[in-house]
Amino acid sequence: MKIRKGDKVKVLAGKDKGREATVSRVLPKENRLIVERVNVAKKHFRPTQTVTQGGIIEKDMPIDASNVQIVCSSCGPTRVGYEFGSDGVKKRICRKCGGDL
Numbered sequence: 001m002k003i004r005k006g007d008k009v010k011v012l013a014g015k016d017k018g019r020e021a022t023v024s025r026v027l028p029k030e031n032r033l034i035v036e037r038v039n040v041a042k043k044h045f046r047p048t049q050t051v052t053q054g055g056i057i058e059k060d061m062p063i064d065a066s067n068v069q070i071v072c073s074s075c076g077p078t079r080v081g082y083e084f085g086s087d088g089v090k091k092r093i094c095r096k097c098g099g100d101l
């Protein structure tokens, strides 16, 4: 999975298409991720004896990792490339501008 928690991504499909937001959780096994305020499911609750206040709870639902594109801070939505730094550590780079991601 090329995308990590905290990355800024652009949503390419679904009801929140076009939105840019931050990844709050990555689910590598399912190749899915949860993006803040994207694909929000609303659950309605009625007041009960234990919970006196009803209302709506909103929950961010996972979306497929292939439906987002990572956003480079200097040139916008881009593709991820990899490069080995001078210290031998593999790092992620922007394929457009070559900057670190």
Ligand SMILES: [Zn+2]
Binding pocket: 072, 073, 074, 075, 076, 078, 094, 095, 096, 097, 098, 099
């Ligand atoms: Zn870039």
